[in-house]
Amino acid sequence: WGRSEWRFTSNIYTVNANIQRLVENTLDPAHTEFVHPVMGFRGEKEEYRLDDLELVETAWGCSSKTRSVDTPNAVGSVKREVQGGSAKTETNTGHFGPNATYTCIHFSPKAWSHQYAFVTPIDQYTSRRFFIQGRNFALDATADDRMNTRTWDIIEQDRVVIEKILPVLTPSRASEEVIVPADQVIIRYREFLADWASRGWLIDYDAIMAAGSGKAFSIPSPARRNSKGWALETTPMVASPSIGDVAAE
Structure with missing residues (x-):
């Protein structure tokens, strides 16, 4: 941020989907091939395979590194950087905590896009996403509109899928979904959750809804441990897991 060799744009939007579904869509290394025509081969390349994923652990999350087949459909500045060669698109996608994600896409040794997103829940079924994208090519401000147009296209391609996923909430067990390598x-990520x-860090949404519109709660904070007399009760939290108990069986 603030470096002359990088240019940043931002997007804020709302999706009718649970926060966990949005985060998992970002983390999914295989969805690009089927959801994003500009970034994948749209199922036309029968020999397309994801390379073995390298899972990288941190204290507050994990990421997966991939090195795909030839960079598909390179256009504009990326096409000039690839220069018609058979460059490989390298990606590293991960999360920090329950709602922050990052995706580093290297279309070629010179053309990079680094993306950061922060998802906030409005309720169980609605989320707001704050998206920041940095690029080290097409650095002139006049390219922002063109880049944003592509970004909004990709956002809408994801939205079409995410808003129709059933069940709306992630199943409590991996055996209730089709899980692939x-x-x-x-x-x-679900194990971290x-x-x-x-x-005791999970908000009890059912308890909040049961309290009705005449009740307000405050966000938990360290200060509440040291003083009394708060007018608002702390947001109710779930004491044991009700999501993410889905380690592979």
Whole structure:
């Protein structure tokens, strides 16, 4: 941020989907091939395979590194950087905590796009996403509109899928979904969620709804441990996992 060799744009939008579904869509390394025509081969390349994923662990999350087949459909500045060669698109996608994600896409050794997203839940079925995208090519401000047009196209391609996923909430067990090898980073993310929920960090949405519109709650904070007399009760939390208990069986 603030470096002359990078240019950033941002997008804010709302999706009619649960926050976990949005995060998992970002983490899914296989969905690009089927959802995003400009970034994948649209199922036309029968020999297309994801390379073995390298799972990278951190204290607050994990990521998956991939090195795909030839960079598809390179256009504009990316096409000039690839220069007609058979460059490989390298990606590293992961999460930090329950709602922040990052995706580093290297279309070629010179053309990179680094993306950061922060998803906030409005309720169980609606989420707002704050998206920041940095690029080290097409650095002139006049390219922002063109880049944003592509970004909005990709956002809408994801939306079409995410808003129709059933069940709306992630199943409590992996056996209730079709899990493939490319989903290992998603499974690990759910394990992180289960651990954080077991520490009492998961909001009890059902309890909030049961309290009705005449009740307001405050966000938990360290200051509440040191003083009394707060007018608002702390947001109710779930003491044991109700999501993410989905480690591969």
